[in-house]
Amino acid sequence: MILSTEYQQRRQKLMKTIGKGVAIFRSAPQSVMHNDVEYVYRQESDFYYLTGFNESEAVVVFAPNHKEHQFILFVEPKDLTKEIWTGYRIGVEDAKIVYGADIVYPINELDEKLPEYLVTGDRIYYQLGRDLYFNEKIISHWQKLIASYPKRGSGPVALEDSNFVLHPLRLVKSEAEIAMLRKATEISVKAHQRAREFVQPGRYEYEVQAEIEHTFRLLGGDGMAYPSIVASGENSCILHYIDNNRRMEAGDLLLIDAGCCYGYYNGDITRTFPVNGEFTPQQKDIYQLVLSAQLQAIEQVKPGNTYNQFHDKAVEGLVEGLKELKLLEGDSKEIIEGKKYEPFYMHRTGHWLGLDVHDAGSYKKDSENWATFQVGNVVTVEPGIYISPYIKPVEGQPEIPDYWKGIGVRIEDDVLVTESGNEVLTIGIEK
Numbered sequence: 468m469i470l471s472t473e474y475q476q477r478r479q480k481l482m483k484t485i486g487k488g489v490a491i492f493r494s495a496p497q498s499v500m501h502n503d504v505e506y507v508y509r510q511e512s513d514f515y516y517l518t519g520f521n522e523s524e525a526v527v528v529f530a531p532n533h534k535e536h537q538f539i540l541f542v543e544p545k546d547l548t549k550e551i552w553t554g555y556r557i558g559v560e561d562a563k564i565v566y567g568a569d570i571v572y573p574i575n576e577l578d579e580k581l582p583e584y585l586v587t588g589d590r591i592y593y594q595l596g597r598d599l600y601f602n603e604k605i606i607s608h609w610q611k612l613i614a615s616y617p618k619r620g621s622g623p624v625a626l627e628d629s630n631f632v633l634h635p636l637r638l639v640k641s642e643a644e645i646a647m648l649r650k651a652t653e654i655s656v657k658a659h660q661r662a663r664e665f666v667q668p669g670r671y672e673y674e675v676q677a678e679i680e681h682t683f684r685l686l687g688g689d690g691m692a693y694p695s696i697v698a699s700g701e702n703s704c705i706l707h708y709i710d711n712n713r714r715m716e717a718g719d720l721l722l723i724d725a726g727c728c729y730g731y732y733n734g735d736i737t738r739t740f741p742v743n744g745e746f747t748p749q750q751k752d753i754y755q756l757v758l759s760a761q762l763q764a765i766e767q768v769k770p771g772n773t774y775n776q777f778h779d780k781a782v783e784g785l786v787e788g789l790k791e792l793k794l795l796e797g798d799s800k801e802i803i804e805g806k807k808y809e810p811f812y813m814h815r816t817g818h819w820l821g822l823d824v825h826d827a828g829s830y831k832k833d834s835e836n837w838a839t840f841q842v843g844n845v846v847t848v849e850p851g852i853y854i855s856p857y858i859k860p861v862e863g864q865p866e867i868p869d870y871w872k873g874i875g876v877r878i879e880d881d882v883l884v885t886e887s888g889n890e891v892l893t894i895g896i897e898k
């Protein structure tokens with residue numbers, strides 16, 4: 468659980484970073500599944516990170532330079548008739564008590580009140596791009612303040628994307644966030660264990676999916692962190708295969724990429740194993756080389772190493788392995804620099820993990836340099852080899868014999884950067 472004091476610390480850090488600026492975040496809209504049926508609501512992650520507030524039709528403003536109010540919340544007011552249909556809303560009075568805002572207004576007063584806060588800032592921090600309607604609103608308020616600037620001599624003169632001030636904070640997880648990630652990964656591990664016991668030839672991919680997602684909810688998770696991938700046979704060569712409708716057969720590999728969301732934090736795990744418990748010799752070769760590349764890559768996740776080092780290590784391992792199997796040939800450096808391995812491995816080796824599965828935060832320090840791992844970062848390590856039936860080797864590389872085709876293997880774990888190196892959070896599932 469994330470305590471209200473932690474949300475407060477996050478807001479204080481943000482306000483310290485923006486100094487005399489004003490930051491604005493809008494809640495995620497309520498998405499519609501079809502007609503008047505709505506999806507389960509999911510707050511926008513930046514908004515949630517700063518408030519813990521999970522209602523739509525809300526705006527939060529941070530104005531550290533305002534005399535009275537630094538944390539300002541706009542929410543939908545209570546409306547009991549509406550709430551009978553769409554569920555409880557906290558309303559203006561209780562939102563102030565529960566979320567600790569300096570002041571809470573009904574959302575329909577946004578246009579009237581916003582300029583009072585915007586004018587206290589020397590710049591506006593806001594993420595353009597997500598929401599065209601709201602972008603126009605912010606720009607129009609800003610333009611009015613620019614027009615009146617000559618008479619006032621103050622107000623926001625620039626607009627900066629809030630990602631650049633907030634996402635570096637989200638990149639380093641607190642103890643409480645790590646506890647949430649432990650819970651999300653623990654449930655994800657149990658779901659994978661259950662899937663493994665359940666799988667046998669003759670069962671359908673969707674039956675395995677049902678076992679996994681059943682476990683997520685049964686153990687108190689919110690549900691899936693992303694659509695579960697249950698990919699048998701040659702489906703394992705499709706990176707984001709989510710049809711999950713094939714009958715599994717003896718001799719197939721099964722690739723399961725599934726993770727649980729728990730209190731907005733996400734697990735992300737992939738395991739690949741034979742449906743009947745026995746690898747064919749070719750499957751075993753590919754599996755061993757991916758596993759070895761993954762273990763070597765995980766060793767590179769430690770404070771001070773750059774973000775690219777574990778990817779480079781994985782690529783080196785995969786290329787050496789593919790050369791041994793005569794699936795690639797030539798000088799390793801040339802293969803890597805010329806990206807000649809890409810027909811087999813076309814994605815990067817991981818991503819930040821947290822409130823978003825592909826979490827916020829930059830992978831680069833600047834155009835030349837990769838980010839450096841810091842204690843508290845959480846990253847996935849997920850190399851793979853995919854030998855699609857339609858694979859086309861790059862020019863000059865060997866043709867692929869048919870007996871390799873249809874084999875797809877990915878192994879993915881979630882790794883926390885610690886003082887002494889790293890800790891794999893997703894332990895307890897065979898690999």
Ligand code: GLY
Binds near residue numbers: 724725818824849
């Ligand atoms: N399951 C999405 C990913 O591994 O990135």
Ligand code: MN
Binds near residue numbers: 724725735736737
């Ligand atoms: Mn995954």
Ligand code: MN
Binds near residue numbers: 735
């Ligand atoms: Mn992943």
